[in-house]
Amino acid sequence: MSLAWFLQNLVNGLSIGSVYAVFALGYTLVFSVLGILNFAHGAVFTLGAYLTYVLAVGEFGLNGLLAGMTLPFKLPFALALLAGALLSGLAGVAVEHLAFRPLRKRGADALLALVSSLGVALILVNLIQYLFGAEIYSFPSDVLGTLPPAVILHVGEGLVAMRTIQVVLFGVSLLLLIGLAWFIQFTKQGKALRAVAENPDTASLLGISVDAFILGTFFISGLLGGLSGTLIGVSFGLSGPYFGVAYGLKALAVIVLGGLGSIPGAVLGGLVIGLAEAFLPPDMSSFKEAVPYALLFIVLLVRPQGLLGKNAEEKV
Amino acid sequence: MSPVLSVEGLSKAFGGLMALTDVDFEVQEGEIFGLIGPNGAGKTTLFNMLTGLSKPTTGTIHLLGQDLSGKSPAAIARLGMARTFQNIRLFGAMSVLDNVRVPRHALDKASLWGGVFGTSRSRRREREALDLAHELVEMVGLGARMHAPAASLPYGDRRRLEIARALALSPKVLLLDEPAAGMNQAEKQDLSNFIRVIRDRFGLTVLLIEHNVPMVMGLCRSVAVLNFGQLIAKGAPEDVQADPAVIEAYLGVADARGADDEVAIGGGVNNA
Numbered sequence: 092m093s094l095a096w097f098l099q100n101l102v103n104g105l106s107i108g109s110v111y112a113v114f115a116l117g118y119t120l121v122f123s124v125l126g127i128l129n130f131a132h133g134a135v136f137t138l139g140a141y142l143t144y145v146l147a148v149g150e151f152g153l154n155g156l157l158a159g160m161t162l163p164f165k166l167p168f169a170l171a172l173l174a175g176a177l178l179s180g181l182a183g184v185a186v187e188h189l190a191f192r193p194l195r196k197r198g199a200d201a202l203l204a205l206v207s208s209l210g211v212a213l214i215l216v217n218l219i220q221y222l223f224g225a226e227i228y229s230f231p232s233d234v235l236g237t238l239p240p241a242v243i244l245h246v247g248e249g250l251v252a253m254r255t256i257q258v259v260l261f262g263v264s265l266l267l268l269i270g271l272a273w274f275i276q277f278t279k280q281g282k283a284l285r286a287v288a289e290n291p292d293t294a295s296l297l298g299i300s301v302d303a304f305i306l307g308t309f310f311i312s313g314l315l316g317g318l319s320g321t322l323i324g325v326s327f328g329l330s331g332p333y334f335g336v337a338y339g340l341k342a343l344a345v346i347v348l349g350g351l352g353s354i355p356g357a358v359l360g361g362l363v364i365g366l367a368e369a370f371l372p373p374d375m376s377s378f379k380e381a382v383p384y385a386l387l388f389i390v391l392l393v394r395p396q397g398l399l400g401k402n403a404e405e406k407v
Numbered sequence: 408m409s410p411v412l413s414v415e416g417l418s419k420a421f422g423g424l425m426a427l428t429d430v431d432f433e434v435q436e437g438e439i440f441g442l443i444g445p446n447g448a449g450k451t452t453l454f455n456m457l458t459g460l461s462k463p464t465t466g467t468i469h470l471l472g473q474d475l476s477g478k479s480p481a482a483i484a485r486l487g488m489a490r491t492f493q494n495i496r497l498f499g500a501m502s503v504l505d506n507v508r509v510p511r512h513a514l515d516k517a518s519l520w521g522g523v524f525g526t527s528r529s530r531r532r533e534r535e536a537l538d539l540a541h542e543l544v545e546m547v548g549l550g551a552r553m554h555a556p557a558a559s560l561p562y563g564d565r566r567r568l569e570i571a572r573a574l575a576l577s578p579k580v581l582l583l584d585e586p587a588a589g590m591n592q593a594e595k596q597d598l599s600n601f602i603r604v605i606r607d608r609f610g611l612t613v614l615l616i617e618h619n620v621p622m623v624m625g626l627c628r629s630v631a632v633l634n635f636g637q638l639i640a641k642g643a644p645e646d647v648q649a650d651p652a653v654i655e656a657y658l659g660v661a662d663a664r665g666a667d668d669e670v671a672i673g674g675g676v677n678n679a
Contacts, residue, residue, distance in 0.1 A: 279511070279533065286498050286509045293496045296458055297510040298484035298576055 095249025100369040106257035107326075108365020109264035114319035114338065115345040115357040116271065117183075117312040123288045123352040124308045127201045130208040131186045132316050133339020134215035135179050137332060139317020140324035141219055143175030144228050155224030168234050168325075172263075176318040183313020186211050187306055220332040228329040235259065260322050267315065268358055275354065284308065337380070344383040348390055350400020359398055409472060411436045411612045412457075412580055417466030419452055419636075426452045427636045430466070434580070434629070439606060439613040441627035441644070443620065445656060448633040450616045451493060454582050457614075458490050459483040471579060484510075487579035491569045491586060493616075499558030503568055506557050507543050510576040511536040543571040546605075562589060567601075574609060581605075582614045587622055595619060599626050624648065632656065 114136060121129045149165035151157040166174060190207040232240070235255055242258075244251045275281040286294040287304045295301045320335060341364070349360025364383045371382055390398060410433035419427040427449045434440045442450050455461040457468060459480035468475045470486055478486075489510075498506050544553055547567040552560060557568060566586060573581055583602070587595045599622055606613055617623045623630060624644040631641040634656040640647045647653055 279508075279536075282501075282505055282509055285501060289498045289500065290496055292460060292480070293492075293498070294509070295480035296460070296484050296490060297572070298481050299509070300479070300481045 093247060093249045095246040095251050098244075098246055098251045099249075101366070102251065102253055102257060104366035104369030105362065106260040106365075107368065108362040109261050109268070110319050110322045110326075110361075111342060111345050111365050112358040112361025113264045113267050113315050113322075115342040115349070115361050116268070116354065117315040117319075118342055118346050119352060119354055119357040120308050120312045120315075122346070123354070124284070124291075124305060125191065125195075125201065125204070126352075127191075127204050128208075128343070129186065129191075129309075129312065130205060130339075131190060131212040131215060132312065132342070133335040134212040134219075135182050135186065135313045135316040135335075136320035136323075136338060137219060137329075137335030138182055138215060138320070139175050139179035139313075140320035140329050140334075141223050141228070141332075142178050142317065143171045143321040144230060144324065144329065145223075146174050147171035147234060148231065151222075152224045152226050152228060154226055155220070155222050157222050158224060168236070172318065172321055175321050176314045179317020179320070180310040180314035182215070183309040183311075183316065184306055186313070187309035191305075191309075192302075216332050216335070223332065225331050227331060228324075230325045230328070234325065256326050260326060263318070263322060267318065271311070271315075272354070280307075341383050344387045346397075348383070348387050348397055350397030353397070353399045353401070356397055356399035363398070410434055410469075411438075411471060412614070413469045414453075414457075415467050415469075417453070417456065417468065418464050419449070419456060419461065420464045425636050427456075427633075430633070430636075430638045432631050432638065432641055434612055434614060436612055437606065437610070438629060439602065439615060439627050441623035441630040442614060442616045442633065443618070443623055443630060444633035447635075449636040450633055451584060452636075453633070454490060454584055454614075454616065457483075457582060458488055484576055484578075487577070488582065489573035489576040489578035489580070490582035491566070491573055491584055493584040493588065495562075495565045495569050497557040497565055497569055497572070499556065501557055502554045503544055503549050503557055503560070504540055504553045506568060507540040507572050507575045508536060510572060511540070540575060543574055544568075547571045547601075563594060566590075570601075570605070574605065577609070578611065580612045580614060582616075584616045585618065586615070587617060587619050595622050598622075602626060620648075 114132075117132050117135075118128060121127070121132070145151060145162065146166045147168050150161040151159065153159070186208065190211040191204050194204050194207060238255045240256075241252045241254045244253065273281075275284060283294065283299050284304055284307070286297065287299060287301050291301045294304075320338075323338060324334075342361075345360040345364055346357050347360075348363065349356030349358070364386060367386050368379055368382050371379055394400075412434040414430055414432050417427055417430040418425065430449075430453065432440075442453070444450055452461070456463050457475075459475065459478055459482070463476075470483070470488055473486060475483055475486075498509065501509075541550075541553075544550060547564075547570065549560070549564060549568060549571070552564070557565065560568060570581075570583070570586065586602075587598050590598060602613060602615070603626070605611060615623065615627065627644055629642065630644045630647045632639050632647055632650075632653050634652075639652045639656060640650040
């Protein structure tokens with residue numbers, strides 16, 4: 092229980108937790124605008140990782156439809172990350188067009204969109220499998236270029252290793268979180284978005300094109316999803332087309348833990364779950380996947396509305 | 408003079424129920440036009456169609472000569488139609504000031520990039536929008552509560568804030584849905600004066616749904632009366648007040664036949 096041990100787990104927990112936060116924010120944004128969970132978010136996460144991989148490495152795997160094909164170019168990792176994120180944003184827009192808008196326009200019960208988004212998720216994941224194959228993809232170790240793989244710090248008599256990729260994870264996530272918070276809180280578009288989230292009808296009567304804002308929300312959500320998929324993929328590899336599913340469920344635990352629809356809640360929830368996983372004693376590491384849900388269970392017993400969620404007030 | 412707002416042959420059916428049947432009227436520029444009628448007469452349905460929230464089954468609406476058929480609520484709002492609601496609909500979590508700033512988004516065509524990167528043009532617009540928002544909030548007497556969340560305001564203040572927010576859209580036509588609901592006599596008097604002031608200050612045309620007949624009679628130059636979705640009378644307040652069909656709608660059939668023209672229809676609804 093040395094200081095070095097503590098710092099090492101803090102580094103591990105914050106870097107992965109910040110990615111959870113970014114991923115979970117994608118759910119939260121759509122939820123706060125439409126009041127519904129987008130189950131295709133995990134598939135967009137997966138798609139983002141695959142797209143960035145192909146753009147950065149320039150080639151496809153060995154057994155998909157695109158097996159053996161190569162791109163005429165390779166992008167530097169930072170650019171591939173950005174391009175993969177933007178394409179994921181477009182995938183988010185497609186999800187809105189396919190799974191949400193048609194039902195909304197017909198005035199369908201919001202719950203139905205849950206099912207149609209689940210359908211789009213299955214289509215996306217199977218499309219990925221069809222095109223890229225079911226094999227494991229790993230980003231090459233030199234994907235970050237000439238940066239050293241880790242920085243070792245001496246703390247007391249112990250060592251703390253900060254992997255470069257952890258710094259990238261934390262740095263990119265932090266930038267995104269700050270940028271998003273600023274956008275929502277202080278820009279005119281952010282205000283309009285909050286207005287749409289609070290009451291779409293009223294917002295439309297004030298001249299706000301609600302559909303455009305919903306589309307924008309799906310774009311940002313997809314972008315956050317694809318980006319976090321890439322970051323996780325770089326860190327732990329892409330274990331096949333279904334690798335987003337487990338993370339998708341974990342991110343659901345994150346937003347419920349933080350409080351559904353609360354943006355600070357998603358961030359806090361992500362960090363709490365990341366840290367809880369990191370501080371799990373090594374001999375219990377086989378329970379790692381259960382940590383988020385155990386934590387969720389305990390928190391919901393005490394605070395059913397989540398850590399930062401508001402009590403739903405029923406007004407007559 | 409061509410009317411600011413004209414409604415022709417407007418009908419709305421919900422399934423087999425006719426909420427509005429063949430309604431025609433015109434509102435002239437600068438007018439305060441009263442729309443009265445018993446509960447369920449179709450007044451709010453009419454407002455919903457004027458603002459594009461629900462689509463007419465048949466009939467047309469023209470705002471400043473422009474046909475509103477098929478236009479989205481947002482597009483209609485940008486053309487200059489603003490409204491308030493019978494049950495107030497503010498953005499409760501936002502501050503008073505931010506509520507009033509929301510509509511400027513729609514009017515300011517500065518690009519997203521301008522907003523994000525703070526070009527000088529977009530900064531200037533932002534400044535102008537902020538000044539107008541301040542002015543509107545001061546005007547409705549909420550200057551001291553500028554940064555409080557809208558949900559924390561008392562009832563009367565929320566009503567006034569909703570009007571300020573509608574004004575931030577720089578509308579040509581302002582639709583007020585029962586703005587005096589829940590107000591006492593003195594507050595109603597204040598509200599009447601306030602409506603006149605904003606009409607003159609912003610060059611508005613006002614369409615007012617109100618149950619309180621004395622208030623409508625004092626404020627409006629023209630009045631239309633709806634009953635069971637049909638326009639049963641329209642014209643100057645004193646003529647409408649004397650109209651047998653109106654008296655019948657408010658007081659019931661048997662009595663109305665022989666009712667004295669002097670019966671104040673306000674008496675029947677004042678307590679409603």
